[in-house]
Structure formats: C-alpha cells, structure tokens
Amino acid sequence: MSTSSKPVHILVVGAGAVGCFYGSRLHHPDKNIFVSLVCRSNYSAIRSTGVKIETKQLGNYTFHPHAVYSSNTSASTSQIAPPEGWDYILLTTKALPGIVDDPGEIAPLVNKAPAGRTCIVLIQNGIGIESPHRARFPQNPIISVVTTISAEQTSPGVIRHNRWTRAHMGLYSTGPTGQTPFPPSEARRGKDLLDQLVHIMRDLGGIKDASAHTESELLEVRWHKICINAAFNPSSILCGGLGNAAMIRDVEMLTHIKGCMHEVFDAAPAVVGRPLGEHLAKPEIIIKSTAKNAGAKPSMLLDWERGRPMELEAILGNPIRLAREKGVEMPRLQTLYALLSSAQRVREEQKKGGEAKL
Numbered sequence: 206m207s208t209s210s211k212p213v214h215i216l217v218v219g220a221g222a223v224g225c226f227y228g229s230r231l232h233h234p235d236k237n238i239f240v241s242l243v244c245r246s247n248y249s250a251i252r253s254t255g256v257k258i259e260t261k262q263l264g265n266y267t268f269h270p271h272a273v274y275s276s277n278t279s280a281s282t283s284q285i286a287p288p289e290g291w292d293y294i295l296l297t298t299k300a301l302p303g304i305v306d307d308p309g310e311i312a313p314l315v316n317k318a319p320a321g322r323t324c325i326v327l328i329q330n331g332i333g334i335e336s337p338h339r340a341r342f343p344q345n346p347i348i349s350v351v352t353t354i355s356a357e358q359t360s361p362g363v364i365r366h367n368r369w370t371r372a373h374m375g376l377y378s379t380g381p382t383g384q385t386p387f388p389p390s391e392a393r394r395g396k397d398l399l400d401q402l403v404h405i406m407r408d409l410g411g412i413k414d415a416s417a418h419t420e421s422e423l424l425e426v427r428w429h430k431i432c433i434n435a436a437f438n439p440s441s442i443l444c445g446g447l448g449n450a451a452m453i454r455d456v457e458m459l460t461h462i463k464g465c466m467h468e469v470f471d472a473a474p475a476v477v478g479r480p481l482g483e484h485l486a487k488p489e490i491i492i493k494s495t496a497k498n499a500g501a502k503p504s505m506l507l508d509w510e511r512g513r514p515m516e517l518e519a520i521l522g523n524p525i526r527l528a529r530e531k532g533v534e535m536p537r538l539q540t541l542y543a544l545l546s547s548a549q550r551v552r553e554e555q556k557k558g559g560e561a562k563l
Contacts, residue, residue, distance in 0.1 A: 213238045213401075214271075214287040216280060217295045218311060220244040222356040223328060224297035225256045225364045227372070229268035230410030231402075238405060239271035241280070248275045250362035259359075260366035263411055281313035290318020293326050293402065299508070300329040300519040307334075308341035320344050321391070324398045328352055328372075330434055330504075331519025332427055332527060335377040346395035347377040348402060351426045353433075355501045368498050372415040374403055375423030421477070428473040429485045434520045436465035437495075438505035439541040442548075446506060450499040453492055463488055465537045469524070475531035476524075512556075517546055 217228040220242040232240035244251050255269040274280035294314055296307060315323050321344030327334055328350040335349050355367035376395050399417050407415040418426065437449045444458060452458045466488035474480045486494070508515045521542040528535055 210237060212287070213293075213405075214291045215240045215293045215295060216243065216291040216314065217241070217297060218243045218277060218314070219296060219298035220247060220251065220256075221297065222358045222364050222366075223352065223354060224295065225251075225268065225358070225362075226258065226260075226354070226356050226366055227295070227297070227328065227352075227406070227412075228270065229256060229258055229266075230263075230412055231405050232268060232270065233405070233409050234271070236409060238409070241272040241274065241286075242270045243274045243277055243280050245275075247358070247361035248273065250360075254362060257363045258366065259364065262366065262370065277310055277314055281317050286317070290314075290323050292322075293324045293398070295326045295328055297328045299504075299514070299516050300331045300334045301514050301516060302334075302337065302518045302523075304514050306337075308338050312341065315342055315345060321346075324348060324395070324402075326350060326374075326402065327377075329519070330430070330516055331523060332431060333523040334519055339377065344391075346391075346398050348374055348395075348399055349377045349423055349427075350374045351423065351430050353430065355498055357501070357507075367501055370412045370414060372406060372412060373418055373423060373426045374399060374416065375418040375420050377423075378420060422482075425473070425477055425479075425481055425485065428469065428477055428524070429481055431520065431524050432466045432469040432473075432488065433491060434503075434505075435469060435524065435538050435541070436462050438503040438520060439517075439545050440465070441503045441506040442509045443541070443544060446502075446510070448500060448502045448506075449495045450497075450501075453495060459492070461537075462492070465541070466491065468535045468537050472524075472528040472533045472535050475533045476527050512552070515545065515549060517542060517549065521545075 215231055217224045217240060228240045228242060231238065242251060252273040255267045257267050259265050272285055274283060280286055294311055296311060315325065324346040325338055325342060326348045335347055338347055351373045353369045353371040355369055357365050359365050376399055403415050403417045406412045440452060440462060441447055444452060453462060470481060470488065505515050521538055525535055525539055525542060
C-alpha cells in the first residue's frame with residue numbers, strides 16, 4: 206500500500222531502547238511521515254545530537270526526530286505539535302499497573318485530537334495491558350504490539366540493537382473474542398491504520414518480520430512471549446544477576462526455566478481458548494535461540510539493579526490470575542511472583558526509611 210500525501214504524525218512516548226529503535230524505523234520525512242519523541246533522562250542528549258543507533262542488521266546511523274519533548278504535558282501544549290493531534294501515539298514505557306496510570310498519562314496527548322482520531326499503539330510486555338486503555342478511550346483504535354527484540358541504551362541517546370526485530374501487531378477491541386465495539390466504518394478505519402503502520406515499519410523501515418494479526422492470534426503471541434518473559438526475567442534476579450544465556454548453561458537453572466516455560470504453555474490454552482499454534486516455537490527451540498544471545502540482560506533485571514519498579518503484574522500477576530479464573534494454577538510462576546513482589550515491597554519500604562514487614 207502507499208502512504209497518503211497528508212502528513213502522518215507519530216509520537217513515541219517512552220524514548221528508551223525499544224521506543225527509539227522503532228521510532229527510527231518509522232521516521233520517513235521524504236514520505237511525509239514524521240516521528241517525534243517524548244524523552245526523560247535522555248532529553249538533552251537526543252535534542253542536541255539525535256539518537257545514535259548501533260545495529261549489525263541495519264547498519265549504524267543517527268535518527269533525528271521531527272520534535273523532541275521533555276514530557277507528555279510539554280508535547281500536548283507545544284506550539285510545534287501537529288494542530289490536529291497525532292495520528293499514532295506509540296506507548297513504549299514499562300507496563301506498571303497499580304504504579305503508573307498509563308491511560309491517564311497519555312490522556313492529554315490523545316485528547317489533543319478530535320474524539321477517536323488518534324490510534325493508540327501499545328508496544329509493551331505482558332498480559333492485560335490493553336483493557337485500561339479501552340476503558341479510558343472507548344472510541345479510539347488500539348493496536349497491540351508484541352515485539353521480540355534485544356536492545357539497550359548504553360548511554361543517553363545511544364541505542365545498541367543486539368538481535369531480533371519481530372513485531373506482531375493486531376487491533377484490540379474488548380478482549381479475546383475479537384468482537385469489535387466499533388461500527389463497521391470505524392472497524393475498517395482501525396484495520397486501515399493497522400495496515401498502514403505495518404507498511405511503514407516493514408516496507409519503508411526495513412523491519413521485514415513486522416506483521417498484522419487478528420485479535421485472537423495476537424493473544425496467542427502475547428501468551429507465547431509470557432512463556433519467555435515470565436521464565437527468564439524474574440529468574441535472572443533471583444539467581445544473582447545472570448543473563449539469559451548464562452542461566453541456561455547451569456543444569457539446575459535450565460531445569461527451572463524449562464519448567465516455567467512449559468507451565469505457561471500448559472496454562473495458556475485455558476485462557477486463549479485453544480492450544481497455542483504449532484507455528485509458535487516450543488520451549489526447547491526458544492532455549493536454543495537464547496543461547497546465541499550471550500551478554501544481554503533481561504529488562505526486569507536491569508530495572509532491579511537500577512532500583513526501578515518491575516513489570517511484575519503484567520508479566521506474572523495478570524497471567525497467574527487469568528489462568529486461575531479458568532481453574533489452572535501455575536505454581537512455579539506464583540512462587541516467582543510472591544518472592545519478587547515481597548522483595549520489591551521490602552526495598553520500597555527501606556527506601557522510605559520504614560521497617561520492612563514480611
């Protein structure tokens with residue numbers, strides 16, 4: 206498909222490694238497609254010199270965003286922001302329900318446009334991340350994205366892409382049934398926006414494994430990624446800070462990781478409503494691939510080391526609760542969840558100077 210002659214404005218909220226990398230692949234001023242960034246700690250560096258991307262797959266280059274904002278408020282009130290609002294808002298921050306109100310954070314940006322105009326794109330890990338946005342923005346198209354990528358910000362504004370660029374995308378309505386709450390005309394508009402985003406990323410941006418999926422297909426992919434994230438991420442913290450490849454070189458850790466992954470594979474069909482597709486890699490294949498990604502640390506381990514909140518609810522809590530509602534327990538994941546929830550709570554109490562209570 207071809208992009209419209211009308212400018213397409215994309216705003217990335219969360220200019221970390223993933224947000225900067227995908228933002229750089231979506232930015233095509235020569236095609237009338239403009240990507241802007243909302244930054245935090247790296248604001249000064251990116252505003253001054255742009256984003257330096259280091260990647261073996263696509264070559265090293267510098268990405269100069271259309272505009273750089275220091276906050277959502279700044280973006281929503283800026284005189285240089287698109288007057289009709291953004292066509293897409295990509296949320297690439299950590300999903301931290303109970304800690305951060307993501308829909309509330311982006312509300313000023315979404316509300317800048319006429320009702321229902323802006324498409325909300327969620328490039329976040331975990332299960333159940335879409336429903337709060339649907340409740341807050343009932344008229345807006347929502348695209349849910351599951352990405353498999355190894356990337357890190359080595360210094361402010363410098364992104365190193367290690368491996369993988371998979372981006373599975375699908376519209377979100379109200380849940381796994383795939384029944385859209387929109388009238389047919391709005392459903393078609395959502396599909397057009399999905400197809401356009403895939404086209405920009407794949408055909409213009411060189412992300413060859415960007416793909417569009419139905420809602421039920423994407424739910425399968427989300428649970429498949431939970432098989433990876435829920436096994437490796439929390440375990441990396443509790444085993445003393447090993448990366449994924451290092452963990453599976455230890456016999457006992459390998460047994461533990463396999464057990465967690467099979468637990469998710471066994472529980473997912475109860476929630477999804479059917480077995481995970483045969484095209485999705487089984488735990489043994491995932492482990493073989495993981496062995497090639499030496500040196501990279503899981504994002505949850507990095508958050509723990511830096512004293513930041515972890516994505517415990519999206520990656521562990523929500524899947525455990527949804528499976529339990531269907532009568533399926535995941536005892537390995539529940540143990541990880543209990544231990545890390547307690548550890549995070551104790552550390553937060555210690556930060557506040559209070560006495561940790563277990």
